[in-house]
Amino acid sequence: MRPRTTPGRRSVRRVLLGCSALAGCAITTLTPAAADTEWTGATSMDWFTASNWNPNTVPSFDNVIIETATPYAAAITAGTADPVGLFIGRNATGTLTVSGSGTLANTGETRLGVNAGASGSLTVDGPHALFSHGSTVYVGYGGTGTLNVIRGGVVDNALNS
Secondary structure: OOOOOOHHHHHHHHHHHHHHHHHHHHHHHHOOOOOEEEEOOOOOOEOOOHHHEEOOOOOOOOEEEEOOOOOOOEEEOOOEEOOOEEEEOOOOEEEEEEEOOOEEEEOOOEEEOOOOOOEEEEEEEOOOOEEEEOOOEEEOOOOEEEEEEEOOOEEEOHHHO
């Protein structure tokens, strides 16, 4: 014979389970999503020039979308760029070069050539140039992707350790 559960105990259990679900929902809605920042290359090749981005702000912990190489292709020649996601060539052709003492420290996914018909290229050029990532790198995710590591450039997943 199964012990009888009083309606009061059953109601308390449902309320507690409901509160747990609601608390989980509240936590996820309080976590801010990364903003999308798109490269326009309107002013120069310099990643750190705000007028090269839409909106007019240098991305920091944002999803970065590079869809063009004109009028200027994106370049990081000094300093550290820190996107949370990097999409080069999502629906068009995009390029990014990391060279000199530049560092690209992407904490999320990197996708080169995201969708069919798109082309994305990332070049890490020189012994002091670093592409450090904390997640998966997709080269040719759905389109055509190219990752060039030349003249001693370094690619590692140190952010994932």
